[in-house]
Amino acid sequence: MATVLVVGGAGYIGAHCCLDLAGKGHVPVVYDNLSSGHETFVQWGPLEIGDLHDRDRLRDVIARHRPEAIIHFAALSEVGVSLLDPLAFYDNNVGGTISLLSAATEAGIDKLVFSSTCATYGVPETSPMAEDHRQAPINPYGHGKLMVETILADLDRLRGFRSAVLRYFNAAGADEDGRIGEWHEPETHAIPIAIEAAMGRRAGFTVNGTDYDTRDGTCVRDFVHVMDLADAHTRALEHLLGGGASAAVNLGTGTGTSLNELLAVVRAVSGRDFPVSFGPRRAGDAPSLVADNRKARALLGWAPGRSLEDIVASAWRWHSGRNAG
Ligand SMILES: NC(=O)c1ccc[n+]([C@@H]2O[C@H](COP(=O)([O-])OP(=O)(O)OC[C@H]3O[C@@H](n4cnc5c(N)ncnc54)[C@H](O)[C@@H]3O)[C@@H](O)[C@H]2O)c1
Numbered sequence: 001m002a003t004v005l006v007v008g009g010a011g012y013i014g015a016h017c018c019l020d021l022a023g024k025g026h027v028p029v030v031y032d033n034l035s036s037g038h039e040t041f042v043q044w045g046p047l048e049i050g051d052l053h054d055r056d057r058l059r060d061v062i063a064r065h066r067p068e069a070i071i072h073f074a075a076l077s078e079v080g081v082s083l084l085d086p087l088a089f090y091d092n093n094v095g096g097t098i099s100l101l102s103a104a105t106e107a108g109i110d111k112l113v114f115s116s117t118c119a120t121y122g123v124p125e126t127s128p129m130a131e132d133h134r135q136a137p138i139n140p141y142g143h144g145k146l147m148v149e150t151i152l153a154d155l156d157r158l159r160g161f162r163s164a165v166l167r168y169f170n171a172a173g174a175d176e177d178g179r180i181g182e183w184h185e186p187e188t189h190a191i192p193i194a195i196e197a198a199m200g201r202r203a204g205f206t207v208n209g210t211d212y213d214t215r216d217g218t219c220v221r222d223f224v225h226v227m228d229l230a231d232a233h234t235r236a237l238e239h240l241l242g243g244g245a246s247a248a249v250n251l252g253t254g255t256g257t258s259l260n261e262l263l264a265v266v267r268a269v270s271g272r273d274f275p276v277s278f279g280p281r282r283a284g285d286a287p288s289l290v291a292d293n294r295k296a297r298a299l300l301g302w303a304p305g306r307s308l309e310d311i312v313a314s315a316w317r318w319h320s321g322r323n324a325g
């Protein structure tokens with residue numbers, strides 16, 4: 001049982017991870033500036049409000065809670081925005097992470113689980129992609145995440161600082177009990193937008209691009225349930241706590257879903273139809289991102305247990321609850 005500093009733990013994936021950690025006996029201490037996170041999502045341990053760049057505040061929080069390890073989710077995460085304001089992304093995601101790593105190493109913490117992304121691969125040369133796929137990001141968001149991966153590799157080599165780099169594919173879905181879910185403002189992600197369209201809260205869904213070299217011309221993504229992702233984080237933490245070596249692993253299901261296929265599942269699960277229009281490509285989008293997840297299965301004993309239908313059903317439940325509230 002460990003006390004863990006969960007940086008960015010008031011956000012979507014971080015909060016689901018706290019739920020999983022607490023269920024397995026760990027104590028998640030959330031550190032978050034609430035820039036995109038929600039105070040109401042912090043339900044499984046204390047909340048310390050603070051920014052990645054505030055090294056004094058980080059030192060103080062670490063000294064008081066004495067975490068054994070850190071799980072680091074805090075970042076700006078919209079690919080499209082990273083093309084409009086790259087400096088803000090590098091400042092928060094790279095500069096902020098350097099600040100966090102400095103405070104951690106000063107305090108003697110030498111274990112970290114990091115939220116990386118399939119966006120570090122860029123356009124796939126093979127599909128599915130394994131961890132040794134060439135990393136050539138096509139947007140500043142992916143470049144910044146790869147820079148942090150490089151820093152972590154150097155820290156391992158030069159300082160014995162161990163890390164688990166988790167390259168998520170598309171996180172989706174929600175806590176099955178409906179307590180927390182995907183809540184970004186503004187929302188840009190495909191599944192919550194499709195659900196809001198099915199609920200009649202949006203005029204409809206616009207598919208970004210129909211001329212990709214994929215089976216139906218729309219982008220293909222590997223949607224992985226956020227509670228399966230959360231389980232993988234706890235496993236990665238326990239791997240490091242148990243003396244395991246640094247590793248980078250993909251977290252995805254291994255199954256690609258095109259946007260047209262996704263919309264069909266949303267219609268089937270919700271029992272509702274909604275208007276769909278077809279627009280131009282969104283800048284920075286890779287055509288197809290599908291994980292080869294064999295390494296996560298072998299190293300962490302992880303297996304994503306939930307289907308796309310489970311993802312959509314849990315997301316539907318969360319969005320219905322928000323409506324009721
Ligand atoms: N959502 C996905 O599909 C996906 C895919 C791949 C990788 N990721 C990565 O996973 C992580 C979590 O993503 P999410 O969807 O939960 O995003 P989110 O925006 O919901 O959560 C990010 C959290 O970090 C906090 N934060 C941001 N900057 C901070 C700072 N400077 N100081 C303190 N706190 C700060 C925010 O307030 C928020 O609570 C991110 O690093 C993201 O890049 C997400």
Ligand SMILES: O=c1ccn([C@@H]2O[C@H](COP(=O)(O)OP(=O)(O)O[C@H]3O[C@H](CO)[C@H](O)[C@H](O)[C@H]3O)[C@@H](O)[C@H]2O)c(=O)[nH]1
Nearest residue numbers: 077117118119170188189190191193206207208219282285
């Ligand atoms: O209204 C919409 C919303 C999205 N899409 C499309 O749906 C696909 C998935 O888009 P999301 O925004 O849901 O997810 P991304 O694949 O862009 O982003 C996810 O994967 C990225 C890596 O590429 C980052 O890691 C990011 O943090 C994470 O949310 C993309 O082709 C996007 O253009 C639409 O067609 N219409």
